[in-house]
Amino acid sequence: MEPLEDRVLDGNAIGGMLLEVFGTEMTTATGACGSCGTVGQVAELAVYRPGLGTVVRCRHCDNVLMVFVQVSGVTCVDLRGLASLT
């Protein structure tokens, strides 16, 4: 078994999915956490892929920033944890 922390990826790993969803390169985009206000590049965010979908969390406060679930070729996106994404 790998250490638990080795299951945490970062935003680089979901660059392809983000490109598919947003139509543009997003790993260098800047997101602001809607909970603690921490600002960082998407590539640096914590990413969990438990199997059913993808959860992106703030590295500072662990707030859920983005959730992606793919169903029948359609990606459902929840960005409610973000104050902004530019």
Place this chain on the structure above:
Amino acid sequence: MAGTAVRGRLTWLTATVGSIVDETAKVRTLSLEVPDWAGHRAGQHLDIRLTAEDGYQAERAYSIATAPGEPVAITVERLDDGEVSPYLTEELRPGDQIEVRGPVGGYFVWDPVDGGPLMLLAGGSGIVPLRAILRHRAREESPVPVRLLYSSRSWSEVIYRAELDQHAPGVAVIHTLTREQPAGWTGYARRVDQPMLAEVAWSAAQAPLAYVCGPTSFVETVAAGLVALGYSPGRVKTERFGATGS
């Protein structure tokens, strides 16, 4: 921000496997012929999608192992409990076709114009995007000085060993072997730690640009260590591949 649903816009392409090179007992490099490939930057990755007969699909991201202008290739480590890597390293043959999407990523990339000095730090197969950066630097004849600190479990598990041994001008390669060392080994023989970083890394006063890639725990240790040495967090680029498949 409100939830929404969108349809995919990025195209999956059909790649044909060209040559296959064994790098170590568990690691292979697959060259891929991809019609309509848009061209890539050093450090980018691509996604691979496998579809089972029952329709089940698995996707993984793999760093591109070659420089811009070179044919596309990926280097894959077989993970015994992996869904994708055993197929890529054991089943695929030249001429087989797989689906790829890319190139992907704009963060963990380097071009000569980004300058240096470059501090590259790799854990295991985290060497792959850094090898693309080294090749790009050589092809572009960039004078940017490079130090590479590369952590492997043993000498036989060092990926691209012959290529890294070529002593390219301006490139210093420092190995550490964490589990097993050959007889007479005089190099580092432990996991990367703060004293090692202090000995090996460029001084923060030189405003180095660092790229750190490997398992998540390796990246966390190294990135925090570089910042503790005075590196600007904005000049420490990180890529974590976890331990399950990419």
